[in-house]
Each structure stands twice: as C-alpha cells, then as structure tokens.
Amino acid sequence: MTFSEACTLSVLRSLAIALTGLCIAIPLTTSLRVHTGRQAMWRWGLALLPVFVPGLLIGYGYRNFALSLVHHPVWNEVLYTVLVMLQVVPVGALVLFCSPAPPVRAAALHVQRLVSRSNNGRGRLVGAWLRHHLFAWLPAWVVMFLLAFQESEVATLMQVDGWTEWLFTRYAAGLTIATALRVLVAPVLLQLAVLIAALWVVTDDGARGNATSGPPSFPSNGHSWLATGYVGLVLLLLVGVPGAVVLRGTWEGFSVLRAHRTLLGEVGIALLFAVTAGGLTWIVSGQLTRIRGRPGSLLIGCSVLPGLMGALALGLGLASLVQKPPLVSLRDSPLPLLIAEVCFLLPRAVLIRLLIGRWRESSAVHTARLLAVAEDRRRQRESAELLWRLDAAGRCGGLLLVCFWAYIELTLPSLLAPPGMTPAPVVLYNLMHYGQISGLSAMLFASMATPVVLVGIAWWGFRLIIRHLHSF
Amino acid sequence: MAANNSRSLVAAFVPLPLRERNSFETLASKQGEGAVRGGTGELVAGSPLTLILRFAQNLSLSLKGRGGNDAPPDHSATRRPTALGAVIVAIGLMVAAGWYQVSTATREALVVYCAHDLLYAEEVLREFEQQTGISVVIVPDTEATKSLGLVQRLIREKDHPACDVFWNNQLLGTVELAEQGVLESYEGPGWQRLPEQFREPTGLWSGFGGRLRVWIVNTEKMPATEEMINERLANDVSRMAMAKPMFGTTLSHYSVLWDQLGAQGLQEWDRDLRDRGMSVVPGNATVKDLVAAGVCDFGMTDTDDFFLAKDDSVPVEMLPLRTPSGQTICIPNSVAIIRGTQKRKQAEQLVDYLLSEAVELRLAASKARQIPLAPVDEFLLSEDVRQLKTWAAESVDLTPLASARREVLEWLSQEHAP
Structure with missing residues (x-):
C-alpha cells in the first residue's frame, strides 16, 4: 500500500467514524444534560469510560481476534472502526456539551418553519437549519474526525492499514527524516484545513449567540435507549473483552512478574x-x-x-x-x-x-x-x-x-x-x-x-x- | 484583569530580585509578581529551588482554584496555598530525585541496542551485569521493524553515537553497518573461537547462536512433507502466511533469493504469491500464531518461533526451508562495538561474554534452541539442537549478501513509496 492509499483510507474511515460518532454523541449529550448532582456524575463517568482505557490495552485485547480475521480484512476493518468510534464518542459528547449556543435558536427555527409554510421560503429554512446545526455540531465532528484520523496504537496492534501505521513503520525502518517530514505535509495540511473550516464557521461574529450553552432539550425515549446502548457497548467491547483477556492471562502468568x-x-x-x-x-x-x-x-x-x-x-x-x-x-x-x-x-x-x-x-x-x-x-x-x-x-x-x-x-x-x-x-x-x-x-x-x-x-x-x- | 494575568504568566519566568527578604504572608500576596519564599525566607533568583517553589505555588493556586478571574478574592486564606505548595514541593523533590537517579544510572551504563527477542536477551544481559558489575541499558527494536529499525537508527546516529554495543538478531544488517563505517574492530577471545564464516576478518563483527528459516505446518490441516508444501505452493497459497519481507529474518531470506533467483525472478515469485492470496503479516511470531491456531495451514518462520508453538503442545511440525540451490538458511545473531563508544573496555567485556561457550550453550538450552556456531561440547546439546546443527551445516554463506540486501530494500521501498 502506498502512502496516498493509506492516507485516503484513513480519511474515509475517519469521516465515517466522525459521522456515526456524531449520531451517537448528540443523543448521548442530550440524555446526560438533564441530570444533575451525583446522578450526573455517575452517568458522565460511565459515558467517559473510553477516555480512561489505554489504546494499548484495547489493541492487545483484540490482537489475536484480529489475527484470526486475516482472511477477512473487511471484518477486521469494521471491528477496528467500531472500536475507534466508541473511543471518540465521549470526547464528541463533551465538546457538544461545552459548545456555545448556536446562532439560530430552536424557537427561531420553529417560527421560520411556520412562516415558510405560508411564504414558500423553504430555501431560507434549509439555510437556517444548516446554520443552526453546523454551528452546534461541527466542533464535535471535527474533534472526533481528528482523533480517529490520528489513531495509531490500536491500528498497529490490530494490523489495520492507515497513514499513521505506514509512516511510523517506514520511519523506524529507515525513511530519512526529511522524507518523513515531506510525507507528513499532506496529513498535517488536511487536519489544518478541517480545523480552520470549523473555526471559520464557529467564530463567525455575526453568527455567534450570546449564551454559553445550547438550548435545553429533553431526551426522548429513543435518546435514552441509544445512550444506554452506547454505554453497554463500551462496557462490553472496550472494557469487558480486553479486561477479561488481561485478567485471565494475569491469573496464569503472575509468576512472570517476579x-x-x-x-x-x-x-x-x-x-x-x-x-x-x-x-x-x-x-x-x-x-x-x-x-x-x-x-x-x-x-x-x-x-x-x-x-x-x-x-x-x-x-x-x-x-x-x-x-x-x-x-x-x-x-x-x-x-x-x-x-x-x-x-x-x-x-x-x-x-x-x-x-x-x-x-x-x-x-x-x-x-x-x-x-x-x-x-x-x-x-x-x-x-x-x-x-x-x-x-x-x-x-x-x-x-x-x-x-x-x-x-x-x-x-x-x-x-x-x-x-x-x-x-x-x-x-x-x-x-x-x-x-x-x-x-x-x-x-x-x-x-x-x-x-x-x-x-x-x-x-x-x-x-x-x-x-x-x-x-x- | 487580563493584564494582571499576562503579567503573572511572564513573571513565572522572570528572575527574582537577588536575596530579597520578605515575610511569608507578603510573599504569598505578591504571587502576581512572581515572589516565592526560599527555605530560610530568602529568595534566590533563577535557582532550581526557586523554580520548583514557583512551580509548586502556581500548581497549588491552580488546585485551590484561586487566582482565577471569576473567583471572589479570599484574603483570609493566604497561608493555605503555600501550605499546599509545601506538599507539592515534597512531590517535586521526589520527582527531581527520581530524575537524578535515572539520569545517573543511564550515564554510567553500557548502552546495548538489542534486536534479539527481549524474552531471551534480557536474561543473558542481566547475568552479565551480575557477573561483571557493569550495568547495561537495553534499547529494544520496535515491534513492527524487527532489527531493521535499530540498524537504521545506528546509521542515523553515526556522527553522534548513543549506543556502545549492538546485538543484532541477524547478520546482514550488521554487515551493512560495517560497510557504512559504524563499527569498531575487536579481535577478542570470543572472535578467535568462531569459524571464519561467522566472523568479520578484521573483527568488526562476530556471529553466534544461529536460527534456521523453516516451514511451519499445522499437521491437522496438512502433512508436513516437502511434497505437500510444493504442491500447495504450486496450487493454493491462500492459507499460507509469511512475514513482511522488509524486516527481520525474512529480509535476509529475500536477500538470499535475490542472489540466487536474480532480481526479476524474486519479484515475479513474490508478486505471484501475493496475487494468489498469500497472507503477509507483520512478523514471524504472527506467522507461528496463525499456523498454530489453524487460521493458516503453513507458513515461513524461524526455528525459535516454531519451538514456542511446539512447546505449547500445538499440532505443528517444521521442515527446513531450502533455497533454489538446495541449501538451508542459518541466520546467526551478531554482535559489534559501535565506533566512538566512550566505554570501550566494558563493551569488549560484553562482546567476550556473548561469544563465550557458556552463552552459546545457554541460548541453545533456551526455549529458542539457538544453534551454537563455535565448537561446543555436543553432549550438552539437546536432540532438537543437534538436528538443527546438521541442517545449519548446509547453510548459505550470508556474508557476501550485503549488497543484495540493499537492493532488496530499495525495491521494497519503491513498491511502497509515498
């Protein structure tokens, strides 16, 4: 695989992870927002669990299973994508939580919707809707995209191709530092472009709202179920499986420590x-x-x-x-x-x-x-x-x-x-x-x-x- | 407020007035000007203690939540941050002591770049430490770039070496280092007891403890015979595994094939196997794991990896991997002293130790069953190692293949060029 191919693969994967992650992070944040006090602390604690699980542990936990998929690389890719997505969602949720209020409030959108029915201004409605959601969601999407794009530890251990694995391996294997830096220009520029675009949208003075948080919204049953499902998957895939692998080995190999x-x-x-x-x-x-x-x-x-x-x-x-x-x-x-x-x-x-x-x-x-x-x-x-x-x-x-x-x-x-x-x-x-x-x-x-x-x-x-x- | 905060940021790096005397409380209230109390109430500009105290005070203020511009001032508690600061100074001093100990130990130790598996190498090197009192710092290779990573690192560091001794788990990379002028000559007693095939004539490097390239076969999937392997190679290689040829002993294997088949012959062979679905995985241990688990039926690996599977009572057998000329491939470890080392005597001691009969017998008795290359007492060898020794006697001479290795690397790098 050439570097360009590896880079393209990483971009496509990161786009998919960030989009799917956003779909989970939005209801997750909504369901977490309504809680206060000790209950909020526990819920946030569970939701943020992936932030505390080292990539090394996840990669080690799935290494042998990933190997068994050597004849089915697509399934290995899917598994890796799911694991990384689960890892980045809580960060997206956090960013959503502390993002400034969108310039167009939900109430304004509702009024616009009512008006557009009579005045046939659907184009303006779509524009307002996009502006509202881009502003609210873009920072979270960008952070998740960057995290997924930069991920290397789990990828290396699960033998999944990507630009980080390509460059790290080739550099260690003798790529000169000048060549490595030259190769690095493309992914760095890409990340910069994504960041600048997001900043441009978010820091547009005319569009910025005065409030510091998004409008309060109440979770529907679907939101709560999705949030519960996410936490369940995290507990199973990011904590349960690697934890079980390590604990089982630890029980048998404790003498090695001496x-x-x-x-x-x-x-x-x-x-x-x-x-x-x-x-x-x-x-x-x-x-x-x-x-x-x-x-x-x-x-x-x-x-x-x-x-x-x-x-x-x-x-x-x-x-x-x-x-x-x-x-x-x-x-x-x-x-x-x-x-x-x-x-x-x-x-x-x-x-x-x-x-x-x-x-x-x-x-x-x-x-x-x-x-x-x-x-x-x-x-x-x-x-x-x-x-x-x-x-x-x-x-x-x-x-x-x-x-x-x-x-x-x-x-x-x-x-x-x-x-x-x-x-x-x-x-x-x-x-x-x-x-x-x-x-x-x-x-x-x-x-x-x-x-x-x-x-x-x-x-x-x-x-x-x-x-x-x-x-x- | 912003100006005040900017000033405190700048003040954190500005030297304090020399030997300024001040009271405890006044100093605490002057935090914005960067005042910090010394152990006896004196301030010493720019001293490490001052910096530690300033660090601690900043951290304590940060933890206490004071100094932020949204918090109302609390003048009644000025003593508290400094008291917390004292705790943090204690932690800071512990960390400083830790750094001092680590840097001292590293400065005095012999730095050994070691491409050999740490599982075996560490035990040998720790015993050397115990025997000689010379402490050793081991720098292993990365998981992905077995041996090649360290060879390239040594070339990069040629003008400013950080390494004293290089213990490579194969030979051709070391030969490359010798040609690049990275190594220093040493003709010690260990070098003298080696056969000529496994030592550089001027003592730039010495070989010891070899491994063979072998086929590993899962006997529940197919019989471990040369005929069956040839048949599978000719028809179906979708359940065959091989390590990435850019690294480790597979690179040496490819260098031999480059020499015997020619550039075009090797490239066609490689492309044919890949096109027909052979699995290319990161390392020989992975090949072993795949065959042992029955995910692949057979693959190319080294004897040390094969014996790890065999000792786990997995249904695997091995056959020596033969080149088109019918020879086997025995890949020795190699050891060399790095040019410019400041610890030449200790480095010589380590080279002599690694090339001793005792170490060769120890490596032969290990789970890796490494093959002694110099004469040893045959009665002390296991049945497995004696069998390997007979196959190793039929090995290709690797020493003239450094240029082939370079060409293979160039070709493989172009295949995966940016």
Missing part, C-alpha cells in the same frame, strides 16, 4: 514522565485559560495547534530538530519527550479547564468560602467538604487525568525516549508481537494497574489535604 523485576524500573520511568509532563501541562493550561479576550483565544489557539496535529506529527517534528547540531546534545535527555508530551496534552488540558469553568458555580464557591470563616468547627468542616466538591475536586481530577494520559502515551516515547528511559507501555508494546501470552498479560496488568492505584491514592491525598487546610 522474574521481570526490570518492569518496576520501567513503570517508575513512565511515572516520572507522567508526573513531570502532566504537572507542566496543567500549569501551562492554567496560565493560558486565565488570559481573556481575543489575545487569550489567539494564544490558546497557537499553543494547542501542535498537539492537535497528533502525536506522530509532533514526535517526528521534534525528532528532526534534535538529530542535528546544535540540539543533538538534547537527544539523549528526557527534554524532547517532555516538551512533546506537554504540547500533545495541552489541548486536552485546556478542554478540561474550560469544562471545569463551565461546571463551576462561582457564587456557590464564594458562599462556601464565607462559611469557612465561621467560628463553629462543624460549619468549617462542612465548608471544607463543599469547597472540595465545588472547586478543588475538578482541578485535582483534571491534573490526575492529564498525568494518566501522559503515562499511557505510546507514540511519542517510541520516537523520542532516550536510551535507558523507555517507559513501561513502550516496552510492553515491543513485546506484543508474541501475541496474548500469560506473562505479557500479567506485565500489562501490573503496569496499567499501578497508575490507576496511584491516581486513587493521590485523589484521596489531595482530598484529605485540601479539606484539612480549609477546616482549620
């Missing part, structure tokens, strides 16, 4: 990269989102652009910089990888910050802070609990999530990790050509369970500290 003590060091290195890159990303995103107005938007746009181009483009770009003097001395340091991870994670961190801002009720936080001044110790404790829930929990969760993403990132360390600093996920990926063997499952379980446990401990620790600080 023989492979180096895994501990590799997990430690992955944690070092995760904490450093995650912390830096969180700080930078915090500073960026504080800057308001047009300069702020411009700065955010410029800062997140490299990350939006995907890990492969970013990694190859940085690899080209550190291969020749004067930056070659940095090649064997962790700096290029840290910079790349910060750039890559920045769009996600900014999105989380925006979501936190969207959810945060400033007046409630202020009231809770006032409560903290009370003499009564009980009131102080209540205030601390409230402040944790209303304010700090989101920030701590965001920081931990960014660190977790840095931990499970695979493409960037594959390209940029210096000798002796290869994180555990990359080491495990390099062992996956053995297929699903019990020892590897045990190692995968250990290396993926570690950050989950640590995130839990850190969450508990943050909660304890912040509540304690507020209550004395």
